[in-house]
Amino acid sequence: MYPVIEWKEGAVVMLDQRQLPAVEKFIVHRNHLEVAKSIKEMVIRGAPAIGIAAAMGIALGVIGLRDDPNVKNPAYLDEKFKDIVAVITATRPTAVNLFWAATRMEKVFRENKTDFSRLQEKLIAAAIAMDKEDFAINRRIGENGQELLQSGYTVLTHCNAGALATGGYGTALGVIRAAREKGKDIKVIAGETRPYLQGARLTVWELQREQIPVTLIIDNAAGFVMKKGMVQAVIVGADRIAANGDTANKIGTYALAVLASYHGVPFYVAAPLSSIDLRTRDGDRIPIEERDADEVTQFCGQMTALPETRVFNPAFDITPASLITAIVTEEKVLHPPFATALASLKELRRK
Numbered sequence: 001m002y003p004v005i006e007w008k009e010g011a012v013v014m015l016d017q018r019q020l021p022a023v024e025k026f027i028v029h030r031n032h033l034e035v036a037k038s039i040k041e042m043v044i045r046g047a048p049a050i051g052i053a054a055a056m057g058i059a060l061g062v063i064g065l066r067d068d069p070n071v072k073n074p075a076y077l078d079e080k081f082k083d084i085v086a087v088i089t090a091t092r093p094t095a096v097n098l099f100w101a102a103t104r105m106e107k108v109f110r111e112n113k114t115d116f117s118r119l120q121e122k123l124i125a126a127a128i129a130m131d132k133e134d135f136a137i138n139r140r141i142g143e144n145g146q147e148l149l150q151s152g153y154t155v156l157t158h159c160n161a162g163a164l165a166t167g168g169y170g171t172a173l174g175v176i177r178a179a180r181e182k183g184k185d186i187k188v189i190a191g192e193t194r195p196y197l198q199g200a201r202l203t204v205w206e207l208q209r210e211q212i213p214v215t216l217i218i219d220n221a222a223g224f225v226m227k228k229g230m231v232q233a234v235i236v237g238a239d240r241i242a243a244n245g246d247t248a249n250k251i252g253t254y255a256l257a258v259l260a261s262y263h264g265v266p267f268y269v270a271a272p273l274s275s276i277d278l279r280t281r282d283g284d285r286i287p288i289e290e291r292d293a294d295e296v297t298q299f300c301g302q303m304t305a306l307p308e309t310r311v312f313n314p315a316f317d318i319t320p321a322s323l324i325t326a327i328v329t330e331e332k333v334l335h336p337p338f339a340t341a342l343a344s345l346k347e348l349r350r351k
């Protein structure tokens, strides 16, 4: 797999996803401010990948303090660490993985802050471990989820919940990959995912590299392809799953779930436990990021609406638990009622 994000010689290297599929270019980040900017501007995107970037960004931020003569002052170091975390977590509000990763890094900080050189090593190790772990988690999600897909299925997916959105392999695309590795004949329909085109630019790029058959549709064609019986399952990722199973994911996911329900097509969510937020009771309480009007008034840099047009551009929506057939995690596949199923997850209770 291609390195989406990598810790390399004291810097964080990211594949610039804004330029795919036309250009494969890497950006080197030397401090946490650069990492925060790249998360916000979507050089890296996708909930688990954002979490890994956050962890690496926090590690970079602390390393940046090494020549500061005041780091031996515990109150000063605490304050500086808080500032670094605040910059990183202010980037994108919806994907809970970002906050989950920051909390994990805070724990490492608390346990090691009395020895600054050990602290740096431990933070770097924790961030790198998160990346590796995520890959292994996605393999387990794939293994669990592939049971839901039968040979001959065409699966519709939205946005990009693949290797590019994670530490590798992907969540929704991981399930598809795992099914194909079992020898099942699975084809994919990818929605283009206006306005940022993660489906067209990223999902198609990923799948084509592996010769996984993929057909691109405009988002508005989803109802038509379901009506024609061209889709046997919908599978998407998640940015945050609330305690009752309501799921935030890329804008347009909710509409797909409604369409799937109307046409009797199963609707699956594949996500790691780090995307589950039991502290948020339901979807109404999940913060939804709103992005720039330019993404809507322009297409590939060309104006498609008058510049003064009033725009509403939510990046995510909420799919109610009642429209979800199953949630695939690395621990197991969850079935309704999701409130009970989510509360029963052993790994989450341990944390």
Ligand code: MRU
Pocket: 045, 046, 047, 048, 095, 158, 159, 160, 161, 162, 165, 166, 170, 171, 172, 198, 236, 237, 238, 239, 249, 250, 251, 315
């Ligand atoms: O705005 P993005 O590209 O970060 O949105 C990504 C999604 O909505 C993904 O489906 C989600 O993060 C899951 S990625 C495994």
